[in-house]
Amino acid sequence: MPTLSTNTQAILLLTAPLITGRSASSSDLLSPGEYKRLARHLREIQHQPADLVLPDAAHLMRSCQPVVDEARLRRLLARGFLLSQAIERWQTRAIWVVSRADAEYPRRLKVRLREDAPPVIYGCGNMALLESGGLAVVGSRHVADTLVDYTMSVGSLVARAGRVLVSGGAKGIDQAAMRGALEGGGKVVGVLSDSLEKMAMNREYRNRLLNGQLVLISPYDPSAGFNVGNAMQRNKLIYALADASLVVSSDLNKGGTWAGAVEQLDKYKFLPVYVRSTGGSSLGLDALRSKGALPWPNPQDTDALKAVFSAFLPAPGPCSRPNLVLFSEDGPSDVTPTPPSFPVTVSSEPLQRRIAIPSGEPVTSTPGLVPSAAMPPEINPTPAMTSVLADMLFVAVRAAMKELLRIPMKDVDVAVALDVSNAQAKAWLQRLVNEGVIEKQKKPAGYIVKQSSLFE
Structure with a gap:
């Protein structure tokens, strides 16, 4: 704790x-x-x-x-x-508390929600799971047994794939997803809108909390009872902690599941939102598809499940902000810079997997980049072509990094903000240092843009 x-x-x-x-x-x-x-x-x-x-x-x-x-x-x-x-x-009761001013506060919430991140998070269990991403599974409280069984099978598949399942802990779909993952030996993040203390003492969850298989969190007092407004507000946390989401059931134009999915599709756009595509039809799910939700591909094995995390998303709309800056209250150095003026495309995949880099040749201009998407076989890339592509990639992120580093940031935080590996972030940071654009300072520790290069 x-x-x-x-x-x-x-x-x-x-x-x-x-x-x-x-x-x-x-x-x-x-x-x-x-x-x-x-x-x-x-x-x-x-x-x-x-x-x-x-x-x-x-x-x-x-x-x-x-x-x-x-x-x-x-x-x-x-x-x-x-x-x-x-x-x-x-x-x-082994309940811990962290605030946005603490280093232990979930970075995903800081990066994605910024000032909308809850000031305080209460929790019980394995805090490290909050940085693991995974699949969010949400749905209505009152559903048929067939949907409960279906949802448990999804949770079990997530467990077999070694991914974390994120859900809301409510009766019905949420608890079915969590139970399926836990019984399958997987790990689970439960984001509660009420009764954290009661849930943490529940016999079904106690051993899971103790062995590190489960973490339960809430932005509300551990003893607080159910409140409709709180249930609505916590939905954004479920999505912010995941890499992809599945809506198993939803009413039309009402209820927390509907409100959370619409908020994700219309405003935040952190991750792909899927809706169940088998079984009986649903007006709520059909309406979510019309808003941009994707049909769930019904993966049957772990390899197929991995593909659901690779969907591309549209650029954020006018009401959403590029999620490029960590936010906290931990001191005077925490000043939120002006967001970059260029369009930012959000995807659930790391940056290096979204840009086609030729295979077979080292990326000499940007060391540390790991090529993961090959060019068509009829094209035989030359070292010069590879170098040009690497430079184009660096130019694309250079402006974003200058905006990020208006405040001191460590390389690991830059990696999280840009959704790339630590090695790639270090390589780009070193290149900017060599160009004299940024410098590494000791107090507070981190990289920061030089004042002379702010207006270049």
Whole structure:
């Protein structure tokens, strides 16, 4: 369990109900939108949430008055005793807590959701699974037994393929998918909208949590009950933690499954969305197909399942932003740069697998790139042609990397943001260093663009 950082404690005091019994949630709590504005304000004035709990924080609280009333901040931050009780309760149940200010916070959520990522994540189980990607399987709560069996078979196939299954933990399709994967020896991420504490103590899941096969997370208090709004809001987390998704069943124009799939298709576009293509017809699934969802190819073996992660996606629409920048509250250096003005195409495949590179010749101009797509057999690429293609690829990502590195970033974070291997990211970074475009600094550690090259 990660240590509860001072930043996380401050964020909990500001946003969390801290349910330790039957106590009601405080009406003073900052809403997600209010906290987003406060976090942005703190970054702009070179502060972080932890600074609000320092002994000399009175001046800082007053400076936040335009965003949040000072008296309200004081009431929230004075809940230290209640927080200590909540922490003790969570620890006895092996529940951990991380905030966006922590290094342990899931990078996929930071990269894909940015300011929409929940300020705090509660969890129990193997935290490493949150960085594994996998297949998200979602659907309605009330379905026929035939669909339950179908969904369990999908979960079992995901387990045999060695991929992680991501779902919402609700009755019906979600739990069927999770059960199929767990019984098949696979690993599962459950993103809950309520009752994390109760679910973590469930006999069906307890041993899976202990042996690292399962992680349960929620952006809501571990003791919180069901809330329709919360169920709707957590759907984006399911998609953000996966590489592809399957909607097994959905109502038309209503329900959390419908809302989450539409939000993914119309706004975020992180990954391919498939809909079940066998069995009885469904108005909801047909409507999702008309919005761009793909028919599920019904893979029967692990090799066929791998193909579902390779679908191409359209470029993000006007309402979605290029997901190129990590976001957190962990200090003054966290400044969100202006997104690049060029179009960005999103795909579930790593960058080097989306661009055709000739096989048979080394990529001399961009060391570290691993060719994985061959040119047609009738074309015999020369070393010069390979070099030109490698240079074209580098030019395509050069502008994006300059935008990324307006703030210091480590090579592993650049690799995540560009969806390439660490080796490829290092190779491109070194080339930019050699060109004098970026430099490597020690405090804070990472690569950053040189001011002189910002306007080139």
